[in-house]
Amino acid sequence: MIGYSRRAALAAAALILCPGGLAYAASGQDIALKGNGQGAMACSACHGKLGEGNQEVPRLAGLNAGYIVHQLVSFASGARQNDVMGPIAKALSDTDRQAVASYFAGLNPPEAKTGGAAKPDLIAAGAVLAQRGEWTKGVPACDQCHGPAGSGVGSAFPRLTGQNASYITNQLLSWQKGDRHNDPLGLMKGVATKLDKTQIESVAAYYASLPLSGKATPAIATPFRTEAAKPVSTPAAFTPPPESAIPNNEFGKMVRLGEAIFTDTQHYAPGFVGNSLQCANCHIDRGRLANASPLWAAYVVYPAYRSKNKHVNTFEERLQGCFRFSMNGKAPPAGDKVLVALQTYAYFLAKGAPTGVSLPGRGYPRLKKPAKLDYAHGQEVYASHCAVCHGAEGQGQFSAQGDTVFPPLWGAHSYNWGAGMHSISTAAAFIKANMPLGEAGTLSDQDSWDVATYIDSHDRPQDPRFNGSVSETRKKYHNSAMSMYGQKVNGVVLGENSPPSGTVPAPH
Amino acid sequence: MIGYSRRAALAAAALILCPGGLAYAASGQDIALKGNGQGAMACSACHGKLGEGNQEVPRLAGLNAGYIVHQLVSFASGARQNDVMGPIAKALSDTDRQAVASYFAGLNPPEAKTGGAAKPDLIAAGAVLAQRGEWTKGVPACDQCHGPAGSGVGSAFPRLTGQNASYITNQLLSWQKGDRHNDPLGLMKGVATKLDKTQIESVAAYYASLPLSGKATPAIATPFRTEAAKPVSTPAAFTPPPESAIPNNEFGKMVRLGEAIFTDTQHYAPGFVGNSLQCANCHIDRGRLANASPLWAAYVVYPAYRSKNKHVNTFEERLQGCFRFSMNGKAPPAGDKVLVALQTYAYFLAKGAPTGVSLPGRGYPRLKKPAKLDYAHGQEVYASHCAVCHGAEGQGQFSAQGDTVFPPLWGAHSYNWGAGMHSISTAAAFIKANMPLGEAGTLSDQDSWDVATYIDSHDRPQDPRFNGSVSETRKKYHNSAMSMYGQKVNGVVLGENSPPSGTVPAPH
Structure with missing residues (x-):
């Protein structure tokens, strides 16, 4: 096995910088097709030569490399329990994991035959869950994180498009049972716990049924019977029609x-x-x-x-x-x-809602203002709870086709200095009641205030009412402790160098 | 008396054409100040030299001449019962009545002192009734017939502005009791019956309080407590806020x-x-x-x-x-x-009304279409029930300042051929449910259909969608038995000679 590994390493001629010095590493393809010679068997034995997967094991082809690496780390650590993958993952070095992950990420083989077609009714029900969620139970649409048609977003939200149904089903059941717990913020544990078996099977059938083209399917065209949304924690007096x-x-x-x-x-x-x-x-x-x-x-x-x-x-x-x-x-x-x-x-x-009446559930529930707004603590909360979706620099995340999956929270592509959300109190109220998506209420009031302070202390497009003077514009429209416009943060007066408002910036 | 009468007739030198031949008649002023020498005493004895009235008798100055004549005829016939005026009216010839009526109609003396000022609260309550009516009981606003600030409209709706309060009160009580019944369509009987004594006193106090300038007072400025309107016959599920x-x-x-x-x-x-x-x-x-x-x-x-x-x-x-x-x-x-x-x-x-719900009372209640629409019968209904307000030629009636009191129903000043009301079914439904004002429901369904047919068989401003061809415009927008547009009535194709749409015609 050592000889094979060395040959592979030489053949690949990949020079990798390791902490301990320079070393030749096995190519991703070699590891995938032949193993690493250090105890990790060939991935292709189960996952197929092109990572196409089959009825039992997942399709790896086209998955995000970072996501695959994270799974291998999780298998090795036990955060994700699997009798087969545990030992294999342990036998792969960090370098091996990166290499093999990159290899599978770059493949796009045709669809594997992963079993008979599911019933159309089951697929249709799954489509509703995937595209709409079930907010009566606090379940976001799967696509809200995994991207349009489950096309995958970043390293934290894997592609689901064309993944085999039994694999998806098994993972959801694993999260429910607690066998798998390597998900960011416990998001999948939270979601899976709220689903019943039929829902799990339906959403799995739906994603399995999608073509691998990666193109987003059109929005649900036929009217499905869905329950209207109610908030989980604060029941609303009003339910919109389905x-x-x-x-x-x-x-x-x-x-x-x-x-x-x-x-x-x-x-x-x-x-x-x-x-x-x-x-x-x-x-x-x-x-x-x-x-x-x-x-x-x-x-x-x-x-x-x-x-x-x-x-x-x-x-x-x-x-x-x-x-x-x-x-x-x-x-x-x-x-x-x-x-x-x-x-x-x-x-x-609003059908049936009384005209002119302020209904429970309107807006975002206002939070009592705290004694202190803590930017530094907000930065920590952001890194631990927000960055996985909205990006370390608040830049948002997008599908491969450029669709917004996680909105940018600051910068040229976000809301401008005139938007309601630029007010710390509005942002804090929104965050407390709704963020992280599907995990609403897990942040404390103080966390919400502080992370809102952090987010709204970043630059964004100019206020469209800007009259040429930031201080005058602040005086006229932002004369509140809740607005950071015109305030100095990290040595910069916010608003002084803002991108112009009302213009579409270059794409991401 | 005869000698005096002859002198007056000669002095006036008014040549009046009488059925029996030519005769000199007494001047209005002479009759007013000295009587007619035929048994009618001088009006000024009670009404004052300038017809200004006092606390007991009505102000005649500025009343419409036709109205005064009609009252004298009524006193003479007993349709209006009054022990003093009955014999006087009988003693006046038709010519005398016309002369004295014209005399008083042309006077505009200053206000008479007709008693102490009424309490502001009473006047304010009267203002509501006068300007708003009390539609919960089917009472129109007094001003809807008597014109803005009771300034008087035509010969059927006398000026109330500055009329003395006790006189107004007494007349309303007379209508209630049935002592007076010379009102068109029994409108005042209907209204008075629905009022209580306090309302009668308040509305009398209000009109008595108005300056004689004749200028309309501004609309009610301070928010009065008024009951919201409900239909009399068909209770609605919804009541708008006061x-x-x-x-x-x-x-x-x-x-x-x-x-x-x-x-x-x-x-x-x-x-x-x-x-x-x-x-x-x-x-x-x-x-x-x-x-x-x-x-x-x-x-x-x-x-x-x-x-x-x-x-x-x-x-x-x-x-x-x-x-x-x-x-x-x-x-x-x-x-x-x-x-x-x-x-x-x-x-x-709409405050409190459910969004997206068709409420009882919406629109006009549709009438079942009759076997026949009868233009000639409609013409009769119009003459007997509508013309008193809307005019014999559908031209409407206006206050002296030009404010619309009774809307024109056809002609250049009315709704055009594209309006919903031009449809016979819509007009019939409106009429049945709402006309005559304050007497809704007194017309039969057939009467309503026929008078709607008559009204909507008259010309009016062109349909704004007119494309140059009446027949084509009919085909496109009026292809219904309910529209007379493009139909021949009394030898004229309606629409062929319509006034242009969308232009303000010369004032009345």
Whole structure:
């Protein structure tokens, strides 16, 4: 085995820098096809020559290399328990793991035959869970982390597209049972615990059924019967109608267009968006979830006077404000189809809600202001609880096709200095009630305040009302301890060097 | 007496054509100041030299001459019972009555001292009744017939401005008791029967308190506690909030602006109205009354698909349609303050109403279509039940200042051929549920259908969608037995010679 390993290392001629000095390492392909000669058998024995997997073992081809490495580390440490993979992972050096991971990450073999086709009903039910989640139980849509059609996002959220069904099922059951616990923030443990067996099988069948092209499938086209969303911790007085209640007529088409704009604002409201956000990033469960600024609660309290612009705003003008500030874009003109569609969608969600009544679940529940806002502690909270999704630099994460999966929280692609979320109190309230996604309420009030302080102490696109002077603009629009605009942070006055507002920056 | 009468006749030198031949008649002034020498004493003995009245007898100065004549005829016939006036009226010839009526109609003396000032609370309560009515009991606002500030309209609706309080009180009591029954369509009998003694005193005090300038007082400025309107015959499930609930802030200002536009569209939405109508002409009780297309019921069912323009309309666009068609004007641009204010007013009225639910009382209750629509019978119904208010030629009636009191029903100043009300079925439904004002339900279904047929068989401003061909425009927008557009009536094809749409015609 040693001889083979050396030959492989020489053949690969890969010069790797190791802590102890220079050494030749086995190529990823060699390890995959022949083993590392140090006790790790060939991966291909089980996973197939191209990592295509089969009915029992997972497809490795196309998985993120960092994700594969993390799994091998977990198998070795026992964080992920598997009698076969444990010893193999232990026998692989760090260098071996990186090499073999990179090898499989770069492959894209055709679909393996992983068993008979699942029943269409099962797949359809899985599609709902994958694309909508089940927010009545606090379960986010799988795609909210794993990307459109489970295409995979970064090293923490593996590709699910075309993964074999029995493997997905087994992993979800392992998280439920506690056999596997190498997931970031315990997110998968949390999700799996809330699912029943049928749901697990259905979502597994759905992802297994997806073509490996990697292209996102269109949004759910046929109206599934889904339960309307209710918050887990704070029951709302109001439940919006299920998606299945959208009628199949011209009105229903407008509702669906509004929903499409709301969830994929980039593509459905082109020209009006100047960052990488979607409406649904801050309005969880497509504007349905209480305490996540649900559309139904907002719709019924307009027209209303807003101190922000000091006059009575219709709901339409309120939407225009979202585009101008939160979306860092341009307000669609009054009467524009984008606004009509969003109004119609909100109206549909508000069916039966009393006009002019502030409903429980409206906005984000305000938090009592703490004695102190701690930037440094916020930075720690961010690193431990937020960075895995939103990126170490708040830059967000995107699918391979460029779709926003995790929104950028600062920088040129995020909300601008005029958006409500730039206020620390608003951000803290949102975070406490909704973050981390699917694990809402796990952060303390102080953690929420501090991480909001940290996030909102970073630069972002200029306030569109900027008049050339940061100090004057602060005085006029930001005269509050809750706004960091115009304040000095890490030696820089925020707002002085902000990217311009309302312009679409270069893609990520 | 004869000698005196002859002298007066000669002095006046008024040549009057009498059925029996030529004769000199006494001047109005002579009769007023000295009597007619035929048994009628001088009016001035009780009413004062300038007809100014006093605490006991009515002010005659400034009353409509036709109205005064009608009263004298009534006193003579006993339709109006009065021991003093009965014999006097009998002693006046038709010519005398006309002369003395014209005399008093042309006078405008200063206010008579008719007693101490009434309590402000009583006047304020009377103002509500006078300007708002009490639609919970089916009582229209007095001003809806008597004109702004009771300034008087035509010969059927006398001026109340500055009339003495005890006289108004006594007349209302007389109608209640049945001592007086010379009112058109029994309107005053109907109204008086629904009032209690305090209401009668308050409304009398209000009109007595008004200055004689004849200028309309501003709309009620302070929020009075008024009951919200409910229909008399068909209880609605929903009651809009009282006017007193309008808050005294920026939002409340917008609500009030919307109400002002709704009730005085001519003045508050200049440039957008091309006829003499107000929104409140078809939406009784300022958009509050069920079965009179109440705003609260409309607000909660938009956005909605409309077959009229074949797309989903927001409530704003629906309002634009009202301006374009019913108001024969120009639609305010999307986002215009006129539309924001009307939306805000409708939203206020809808407070608590369930979003997306079609409420009882919405629109006008549809009538079952009869076997036959009878134009000739409709003409008779119109003459007997409608002409007193809307004029023999459907031309409407206006205050001296030009304010619309009774809307024109056809002709250049009415709704155009694109308005909903041009449809016979819509007009019949409106009429049955709401006309005559304060006497709703007194017309049979067949009467309502026939009079609607008659009204909507008259020409009116062109359909704004007119493409140059009446027959093509009919085919495209009016292909229904309920539309007379493009149909031949009395030898004329309706629409062929219509006044242009969207232009403000010369004032009345």
